[in-house]
Amino acid sequence: MSSTRRQFVTTLAATATAGTGAGWIWGAHAASHGGGGGKVKPGADAALIVVDVQNCFVTGGTLPVKDGEQVVPVINRIAPAFASIVVTQDWHTPGHASFASAHAGKKPFDSIMLKYGNQVLWPDHCVQGTDDASLHKDLKLPTAQLVIRKGYNKGVDSYSAFMEADGKTVTGLAGYLKARGIKTVFVTGLATDFCVSWTAQDARKAGFGVYVIEDACRAIDLNGSLAAAWKAMEKAGCKRIQSGDLATA
Numbered sequence: 326m327s328s329t330r331r332q333f334v335t336t337l338a339a340t341a342t343a344g345t346g347a348g349w350i351w352g353a354h355a356a357s358h359g360g361g362g363g364k365v366k367p368g369a370d371a372a373l374i375v376v377d378v379q380n381c382f383v384t385g386g387t388l389p390v391k392d393g394e395q396v397v398p399v400i401n402r403i404a405p406a407f408a409s410i411v412v413t414q415d416w417h418t419p420g421h422a423s424f425a426s427a428h429a430g431k432k433p434f435d436s437i438m439l440k441y442g443n444q445v446l447w448p449d450h451c452v453q454g455t456d457d458a459s460l461h462k463d464l465k466l467p468t469a470q471l472v473i474r475k476g477y478n479k480g481v482d483s484y485s486a487f488m489e490a491d492g493k494t495v496t497g498l499a500g501y502l503k504a505r506g507i508k509t510v511f512v513t514g515l516a517t518d519f520c521v522s523w524t525a526q527d528a529r530k531a532g533f534g535v536y537v538i539e540d541a542c543r544a545i546d547l548n549g550s551l552a553a554a555w556k557a558m559e560k561a562g563c564k565r566i567q568s569g570d571l572a573t574a
């Protein structure tokens with residue numbers, strides 16, 4: 326790790342640690358535990374968002390994220406701490422504009438300019454109704470209330486669970502959460518540097534307090550995208566924590 330990178334990580338780690346005991350916590354209060362270590366306790370106005378834990382993004386899928394399946398036990402373990410849980414699914418049409426196969430001469434992981442801006446091109450993935458697009462079979466979220474699908478407009482991608490890549494078409498998630506009195510969201514899932522990051526940043530834009538639970542996420546890390554995503558999330562006011570920082574009992 327370069328020294329700049331190490332310093333960056335250290336700074337973020339310090340921010341997260343300080344944060345768990347301080348007064349900035351939205352919709353969550355620091356619960357005292359025997360040892361005095363502050364933990365983040367999700368309140369009644371907090372929701373867990375589980376982003377794209379689908380077959381396509383784990384080993385054997387069409388766009389596998391390294392160690393993507395490792396988020397499953399972490400998410401299963403923390404889920405009981407949340408009264409509200411929302412699950413998302415990347416849900417593309419066949420021939421979707423985010424697929425390299427839809428653009429002559431392009432390969433997966435190339436980029437192109439679309440009407441709404443730069444678009445990374447991916448292997449065909451998460452096609453509506455396929456097993457590849459199903460939620461991971463070991464995800465155990467019996468209390469989840471909403472499954473929200475995104476990326477279903479053929480010409481527009483949607484990394485974010487709130488807003489499509491055109492920057493104006495909403496999914497309805499912000500309205501749903503607000504109607505239910507949710508003030509804070511805890512974001513987990515795949516991939517840290519794409520759908521998790523865009524979802525977390527858009528949640529801030531929509532006025533929610535945002536925690537991103539780092540060890541409940543895994544990244545694609547394309548050309549430095551992971552470091553860039555953490556920087557952007559931090560700038561947007563998202564708080565980086567670990568699952569162990571949560572009071573899960």
Ligand code: VGL
Nearest residue numbers: 377415447515516519520
């Ligand atoms: C995602 C790339 C393409 C994600 C979705 O879930 O992070 N990444 N589609």
Ligand code: ZN
Nearest residue numbers: 415423451476
């Ligand atoms: Zn996608």
